[in-house]
Amino acid sequence: AQTVTQSQPEMSVQEAETVTLSCTYDTSENNYYLFWYKQPPSRQMILVIRQEAYKQQNATENRFSVNFQKAAKSFSLKISDSQLGDTAMYFCAIRLGSARQLTFGSGTQLTVLP
């Protein structure tokens, strides 16, 4: 069975600075997809970025980028130029190629300070 670990329950960053959220996972499969979701105080779950395991190039979406280290089974999220609106709970998740569901980590609460 696959597992996802987010070892930082809470983090904070000053506005306009860069922050990195860590995520490690464990799976014996070679085909899978990784995701970061954001949950602001509104409770809505918003897809931030996705990464296919077979792609070596790290995914980027505007100010959000990932550092995908397949051998280390690490999938960290970097947020550049942090904004107050980035304050949210961030969840890392994995979807195996053979599975129909996502498995989530326990989340990291990020607070952007003015």
Added chain:
Amino acid sequence: NAGVTQTPKFRVLKTGQSMTLLCAQDMNHEYMYWYRQDPGMGLRLIHYSVGEGTTAKGEVPDGYNVSRLKKQNFLLGLESAAPSQTSVYFCASSRAGTADGSPLHFGNGTRLTVT
């Protein structure tokens, strides 16, 4: 485009009462899911469905039942609510297959309190 709609948004139940959470999606997705979110535990899968008339158990299915009579709807039932079922419940849907990872699209959640 409404996406995934959950009703109700909030509910308070007494121990032993029953209720049904409703989920509807208008994206013609094949797969639908029910997750629960508890502090420090992330989202855990309760049940899911890969098509009309089919359901399967997830990680924490005990105390819940589901039905998918129509492709666009996925219902989550609590037959006899317990305080341990106090949580935020999320419905989600996705396409079949994994061509692009098939990310989940979520509803806005239902906060359920069982007293």
